[in-house]
Amino acid sequence: MLHNPEKSPLQHRKRQVTPPIRFDSGRNERAKIGFVLLPNDQLVEEDMVRMAPPGVGVYFSRARMPHEISTRTLAQLTESLAETAGRILPDDILDVVCLACTSGTVAVGEARVCSELNKGAPNAHATSLMGSVTKALAALQVRRIAVGTPYAHELTDTVVGYLQNEAGFEITAYAGLGLDYDRDMVRVTPDYLLEFGASLDTPEAEALLISCSALRSLEIVEALEKEIRKPVIVSNQAMMWNCLRLAGVQDRLSGYGELLRQF
Numbered sequence: 001m002l003h004n005p006e007k008s009p010l011q012h013r014k015r016q017v018t019p020p021i022r023f024d025s026g027r028n029e030r031a032k033i034g035f036v037l038l039p040n041d042q043l044v045e046e047d048m049v050r051m052a053p054p055g056v057g058v059y060f061s062r063a064r065m066p067h068e069i070s071t072r073t074l075a076q077l078t079e080s081l082a083e084t085a086g087r088i089l090p091d092d093i094l095d096v097v098c099l100a101c102t103s104g105t106v107a108v109g110e111a112r113v114c115s116e117l118n119k120g121a122p123n124a125h126a127t128s129l130m131g132s133v134t135k136a137l138a139a140l141q142v143r144r145i146a147v148g149t150p151y152a153h154e155l156t157d158t159v160v161g162y163l164q165n166e167a168g169f170e171i172t173a174y175a176g177l178g179l180d181y182d183r184d185m186v187r188v189t190p191d192y193l194l195e196f197g198a199s200l201d202t203p204e205a206e207a208l209l210i211s212c213s214a215l216r217s218l219e220i221v222e223a224l225e226k227e228i229r230k231p232v233i234v235s236n237q238a239m240m241w242n243c244l245r246l247a248g249v250q251d252r253l254s255g256y257g258e259l260l261r262q263f
Helices: 009-013 044-051 071-075 078-086 102-108 110-120 129-140 153-166 190-200 221-228 235-246 258-262
Strands: 031-037 056-062 096-099 125-128 144-151 170-179 207-210 232-234
Touching: 031 044, 031 078, 031 235, 044 056, 044 235, 056 078, 071 102, 078 110, 096 110, 096 129, 096 235, 102 110, 102 129, 102 153, 110 125, 110 129, 125 129, 125 235, 129 207, 129 232, 129 235, 129 258, 144 153, 144 190, 153 170, 170 190, 190 207, 190 221, 207 221, 221 232, 232 235, 235 258
Parallel strands: 031 056, 031 096, 096 125, 144 170, 144 207, 207 232
Antiparallel strands: none
């Protein structure tokens, strides 16, 4: 015997929604920040979620490029920045969109990076990790810095040259670890990074920069500041600080160095 749909038991259980539906600004009502990552990045998502204050949403998408980190491969980022930024909350509006790669910004150029990001997220403040680092150092009002990177020598020289010639900092000492792949950078131990950073400090340096989002430097920034008694900027700390400030979020965060605690 066939059931008559008009007399189906389900029809008797259906209820009409009582209007009006109530809406608010959602869980992340204070800000929505989007990050464009390299394909092999393993740390940025975790670090950003860890630092994000209540009410701030962090969202991610990955750009296309070869696995090796070099000036040649990083320059290819340009081809996919707009598309990648456009995939982050495509039916909503980001407050900030950021390229989460220090060396990529140096290879492509800050202005070009921001222009491409805004093609995909036209209503967002566009920035980059290197832009965040230079703004962080400016906020500390320092000009003489020591610099450590995980990169091979050519890319380290390129980053240091940018900081010196484009951003106007005096480099008192610098060194790179000679690594080409993220899979190696993420395995450098925090205790080694503490020793590495301390070894770069000079009496002339006003602050220390450890560059690269693929290093676990966020875990040792407080200890390193205590050891050298100077401010320490690390990539993911500077990136979160800058993105929060661009979004109008002024929270001071403990546990991540002087920058987020005081500025």
